[in-house]
């Protein structure tokens with residue numbers, strides 16, 4: 622196991638924020654992870670995956686555990702389905718490419734989401750009408766206090782919109798080491814009705830799409846809409862889309878009849894946070910090196926040398942403006958440290 626001291630985390634977070642980690646453990650086996658956990662007993666830890674869902678506002682004094690476990694393994698299969706397990710440090714998109722290559726369906730709508738497999742359950746990642754929970758079978762995680770391995774089923778993870786038990790009751794208590802997925806080998810359930818997927822397929826004259834066609838359509842749409850973190854620092858959607866109740870929604874709709882919304886249940890309505898931020902006048906705004914993306918107001922960006930604190934100050938400015946204009950509170954999706 623490699624241990625480094627006082628290293629910059631700039632290359633380890635997609636916002637490209639330059640903070641220092643006092644102690645950095647590069648962990649490639651479960652045995653190494655258990656050893657560090659037993660040595661660090663009772664110490665608070667900082668768990669790092671691909672760094673694509675975090676805003677670092679200060680140097681990290683806690684030991685940083687970079688979870689870089691690799692490996693993909695078939696657990697069981699029939700003619701129709703497969704249970705496949707990937708270690709936490711596998712890159713999410715590369716894992717999807719592996720599945721598509723082998724004709725395992727289910728994850729294709731979530732192509733090109735940055736980050737690692739082991740982090741995907743934490744916020745129940747999702748895109749283009751599909752969430753991780755739709756294909757999640759189970760995950761293995763190590764208890765940071767006892768170093769014991771626990772297997773969590775789909776139900777036990779209590780998945781919700783960008784949410785799971787790992788962000789609530791069990792926050793900071795488990796480190797996920799692998800995730801198993803239940804995928805289809807034939808009769809794939811293709812989901813083309815969300816966003817611009819169908820349009821992209823039509824544009825390419827694809828009438829009977831494969832999972833690969835869907836993945837490629839999603840990749841093309843994402844590349845046209847979202848800034849590439851390798852070129853412009855960002856962490857994807859900075860805020861979650863707020864969900865409001867029926868009374869709140871009626872008042873909101875009277876005032877803003879043109880506002881887009883998505884009906885979740887008879888009494889719950891999701892409002893696109895990007896629209897709220899745009900209407901509050903922040904789309905394309907720049908303050909020093911911190912900014913709101915010019916095409917997608919939900920994405921805050923680092924033009925180069927912004928500090929985490931500067932990005933956070935901007936996020937708070939945006940939040941206050943949205944409350945003032947709409948009376949709606951938007952909450953960060955990104956983990957702030």
Ligand SMILES: Cc1cc2nc3c(=O)[nH]c(=O)nc-3n(C[C@H](O)[C@H](O)[C@H](O)COP(=O)(O)OP(=O)(O)OC[C@H]3O[C@@H](n4cnc5c(N)ncnc54)[C@H](O)[C@@H]3O)c2cc1C
Pocket residue numbers: 635667668669670671672673674675688709734735736737738739740741743744745746747748795796797798847848849850855856857858956
């Ligand atoms: C351009 C862009 C687009 C994005 N689009 C989407 C999208 O469409 N949908 C979506 O849902 N998300 C999206 N995201 C957010 C992000 O990609 C996901 O949340 C991803 O799952 C984060 O993975 P990561 O490995 O980078 O996590 P990190 O940023 O490394 O960690 C995130 C959190 O999980 C904890 N953590 C990390 N690894 C583990 C582990 N093994 N066990 C326990 N805790 C752990 C960390 O401590 C931290 O609190 C996007 C991000 C970017 C930059």
